[in-house]
Amino acid sequence: MTATHPEPLLAINNLEVSFRTEEGTVTPVRGVTLSVNAGETLALVGESGSGKSVTSLAVMGLLPRPAGRISGGSILFRRRAGGAIDLAQASASEVRRLRGAEIAMIFQEPMTSLNPVLTVGEQIAESVRLHRGLGQGDAMRRAREMLDLVEIPDAGRRVHDYPHQMSGGMRQRVMIALAMACDPALLIADEPTTALDVTIQAQILALIERLRREMGMGVLFITHNLGVVAEVADRVAVMYAGEVVESAPVRPLFHAPRHPYTRALLDCLPARAARGADGRRVVRSIPGTVSRVAEGCGFAPRCEFVRDSCRVGAIPLESEPDRVVRCLRWREIA
Amino acid sequence: MSGALLEVRGLTKHFGGGAHPVRAVEDVSFAIQPGEVLGLVGESGSGKSTIGRLILRLLDPTAGSVRFGGDEIATAPERKLKALRRRAQMVFQDPFASLNPRLRVRDIIGEALDAHGLARGRRTERIGELMETVGLPAAHMTRYPHEFSGGQRQRIGIARALAVEPELIVADEPVSALDVSVQAQVLNLMQDLRARFGLAMLFISHDLDVVELMCDRIAVLYLGRVMEIGPAEIVTARPRHPYTQALLAASPKADPDAPKLSRTLKGDIPSPMAPPSGCVFRTRCPYAMPACAEVVPPLRDAGDGRAYACILDSLPSRPEVA
Amino acid sequence: MSPTLLFFRRLFRRKLVLAAALVLLSLLLGALLAPWVTPFKPDAMRLARRLKPPSDVNWLGTDEFGRDILSRIIFGARASLGIGAAVVAVSMTIGTTIGLFAGYFRRLDAPVMRVVDAMMALPDILLAIFLVAVLGASAFNVVFALSIVYTPRVVRVVRASTLVVRELPFVEAARALGVSTRRILGVHVLLNVASPVLVQATFIFAYAVLAEAGLSFLGAGVPPETPTWGTMIASGQQFADDAFWVVLFPGIAIVLAALSLQVLGDGLRDMLDPKLRKAL
Structure with a gap:
């Protein structure tokens, strides 16, 4: 860590997560290396089975126990007080104290994360009291301010609403208000707009963007939606079958993807459909589905550029300035 | 429009009675020609899925007419619907829940044949054919749904719909x-099948990119009403509503590099139990004026093959961007 | 792997459930093969050996007529488990049918459920005693009475599951295909409510074994000359002070049967509940 390169807020290095299941031990995450700097949004993108949500659970210390555990690598988080803590090694209670104080999170379905029998004001006030040591009256006033902050109209009245009285978009705003109550350094957003309509999604994305700017948070934004990635991300890490296969700043990633999976994934978008010889517009698709490989590149079974050497050993992450790629052939096919 | 495969007029569906029924679909009209694909786009509460179910009479309409190949469906008695179900089929959203987990694929697809007495004596052969049509190995017909991936299950759902050789598929x-x-x-498969069997489709989706790719024409719905309907490329390239x-x-x-999402729309989608008076979109519309609350704007012909429901003759060049 | 195989593999991963299933299986086998596995005839009286404690001749001792208790317990299993099984069969058949109809056809729902709720408001054993008292004590009437008592439970479970399954997309898909209502109910819905019904069946089996014993003990069950676990305790209770084995061993048989059925039912329920299964 040199002075010119400030330490990242969150640095995940070669993370491996294992689960014990009926069929033996599986490792849904086996090679995740990524970093989030203060004030930037890193989008972690992948399809189902890519391990992106497991990665976020590992960071938050929320892996289902005792089946799941971090079995390798490190998750370094820079404390506000100075110094770094390895979340992969830290005790459950240490991680719990950080969660909600310096690391906050929002999920896809806000209804299940809110307590149905408390008003949203009470829930925010409780969090504020816990983290800031405010009294009852101050905490309620703060709750109202938080609802204002997340642009809930008529906040003075809505603080007394119960979660079920709100729409999905409003509940997600409440979740964001709750997350912001402790002024976190890192926000982990796991598919926060997936359950929302597009016009509401646009509002929530803009809100997260505004808060990131104003509060200087780092955001780890987990999504499967490439359109959302292009909208929110400064940098992007693409996951496939438990590994980060490519990461780069958002423009180079979309304009000049290097890993065969990233390239193919972008070509699958309906908006990029090409007109075929018969005049019909056809989308490129990737044959087959995600499958587990014993060794070699996880994408090899579906890759058009595959050759024998792709199927043996571990494929190393190759670094370029501003980009890493996990592929043996990316230079020849570029 | 004569010769239309499907003609929907004034279709309306209210759920629940009382003073505030859920007004899921209000006075919707459109037609689908043989072999044509019409896209229904909208957000939650737009009534797009309800329309699909009304057309197949999985739900009974509150009012309006649905004519399929000239036969009135909306009021047909239950026993007459079997003929409809040979001609119009449905593909569902959830590839997990739309297949009975306790049946083998053979029986899931075969059930469609049995219900209409098709392929008697060569049932297994026909099921194998159907599976290969959708790109699945015929040998997998003895497996259960849980042994397939999501995409493969959706193929099974499509094979089931194709079993009766329908003229129209409602894809929700x-x-x-x-x-x-x-x-x-799956999109490419559906395009192939459409070309191969000359299928007409009602393609329901919330994703404009997908609809633009798949459809000849698009109807944009909001709170149960058609806002705009017309050729896909015109509606998406030069939206009028x-x-x-x-x-x-x-x-x-x-x-x-695309411009960041502009927050042109404030607020939430109103409840379909209490839709705004006049134009249902006026509470979120950047151009709304007092007159918009007065009357429900009728669909107007824009001259380029498209119709839209807005009282403004032309829109200011750019809405105010927040 | 077929779902059936997967089902048993999951079910028996818990050792207690496996043990319960084995206990049950041996009780059932004993009942079925009673004439061949019992050391004595169940009604062979040897007055010289009355009320003898367990020994290497009579493993579980003898009763007041010198009859071998082990042999009577094994034969008693025929009646006790047989009555239980009959009650399960009757209440499942009737209850499932009524439940499917009540759950699927909205118009039937309210009237059917009102009757069911009324019946469930009466205490099980009182209703059974009343019915047997009216009809007369016989094995047939005990089955009849207990079936009436337990059918409403089945109706409730089946109706509740049917209400859920009815709304699932594959039922809608079947309707869209033009599949007959009879097939939708008899195949699509029935197959998918089978799991909770199966769980309920094991519980009802356990209740029925207990209830039969209770009825027999109170003299409102099968006639005392038929060996069931209940009649054995009933006729043995006056000697229990001096010869505990007369009531202890039939009692253990009842407890074993009821307990293993309950454990099996719990195991089934835990396995079929997706939320609990994830935690395993």
């Missing part, structure tokens, strides 16, 4: 539960 969000790479496979514009502006583009 057929790819929205699938990953992008798998979604592309403020809601269509807003929907396009709010859809994230997979291009980091």
Whole structure:
């Protein structure tokens, strides 16, 4: 860590997560290396089975126990007080104290994360009291301010609403208000707009963007939606079958993807459909589905550029300035 | 429009009685020609899925007419519906829940044949054919749904719909539960099948990119009403209705250089139990004026093959951007 | 792997459930093969050996007529488990049918459920005693009475599951295909409510074994000359002070049967509940 390169807020290095299941031990995450700097949004993108949500659970210390555990690598988080803590090694209670104080999170379905029998004001006030040591009256006033902050109209009245009285978009705003109550350094957003309509999604994305700017948070934004990635991300890490296969700043990633999976994934978008010889517009698709490989590149079974050497050993992450790629052939096919 | 395969007029569906029924579909009209694909786009509460179910009479309409190949469906007695179900089929959104987990694929597809007495004596052969048509090995017909991936299950659902050799398929969000790479496979398959069998489709989706790719014409719905309807490329390239514009502006583009999403729409979608008077979109419309609350704007012909429901003759060049 | 195989593999991963199933299986086998596995005839009286404690001749001792208790327990299993099984069969058949109809056809729902709720408001054993008292004590009437008592439980479970399954997309898909209502109910819905019904069946089996014993003990069950676990305790209770084995061993048989059925039912329920299964 040199002075010119400030330490990242969150640095995940070669993370491996294992689960014990009926069929033996599986490792849904086996090679995740990524970093989030203060004030930037890193989008972690992948399809189902890519391990992106497991990665976020590992960071938050929320892996289902005792089946799941971090079995390798490190998750370094820079404390506000100075110094770094390895979340992969830290005790459950240490991680719990950080969660909600310096690391906050929002999920896809806000209804299940809110307590149905408390008003949203009470829930925010409780969090504020816990983290800031405010009294009852101050905490309620703060709750109202938080609802204002997340642009809930008529906040003075809505603080007394119960979660079920709100729409999905409003509940997600409440979740964001709750997350912001402790002024976190890192926000982990796991598919926060997936359950929302597009016009509401646009509002929530803009809100997260505004808060990131104003509060200087780092955001780890987990999504499967490439359109959302292009909208929110400064940098992007693409996951496939438990590994980060490519990461780069958002423009180079979309304009000049290097890993065969990233390239193919972008070509699958309906908006990029090409007109075929018969005049019909056809989308490129990737044959087959995600499958587990014993060794070699996880994408090899579906890759058009595959050759024998792709199927043996571990494929190393190759670094370029501003980009890493996990592929043996990316230079020849570029 | 004579010769239309499907003609819907004034279709209306209210759920629940009392003073405030849920007004899911209000006075919707459109037609689908043989072999044509019409897209229904809208957000939650737009009534797009309800329309699909009304057309197949999985729900009974409150009012309006649905004519399929000249026969009135909306009021047909239950026993006459079997003929409809040979001609119009449905593909469902959820590839997990739409297949009975306790039946083998053979029986899931075979049930469609049995219900209409098709392929007697060569049932297994026909099931194998259907599976190969949708790109699945015929040998897998003895497996259970849980042994297939999401994309493969959606193929099974499509094979089931094709079993009766329908003329129309209502596809209700057929790819929205699938990953992008798998979604592309299924979209291409549906395009192939459409060309091969000359299928007409009602393609229901919330994803404008998908609808634009798949459809000849698009109907944009909001709170149970048609806001705009017309040729796909015209509606998406030059939207005329403020809601269509807003929907396009709010859809994230997979291009980091595209202009950031403009927040043209404030507020929430109103409840379909208490829709706004006049134009249902006026509470969120950037151009709304007092007159919009007075009358429900009728669909007006724009002259380029499209119709839209807005009282403004022309829109200011750019809505105020927040 | 077929779902059936998967089902048993999951079910028996818990050792207690496996043990319960084995206990049950041996009780059932004993009942079925009673004439061949019992050391004595169940009604062979040897007055010289009355009320003898367990020994290497009579493993579980003898009763007041010198009859071998082990042999009577094994034969008693025929009646006790047989009555239980008959009650399960009758209440499942009737209850499932009524439940499917009540759950699927909205118009039937309210009237059927009102009757069911009324019947469930009466205490099980009182209703059974009343019915047997009216009809007369016989094995047939005990089955009849207990079936009436337990059918409403089945109706409730089946109706509740049917209400859920009815709304699932594959039922809608079947309707869209033009599949007959009879097939939708008899195949699509029935197959998918089978799991909770199966769980309920094991519980009802356990209740029925207990209830039969209770009825027999109170003299409102099968006639005392038929060996069931209940009649054995009933006729043995006056000697229990001096010869505990007369009531202890039939009692253990009842407890074993009821307990293993309950454990099996719990195991089934835990396995079929997706939320609990994830935690395993």
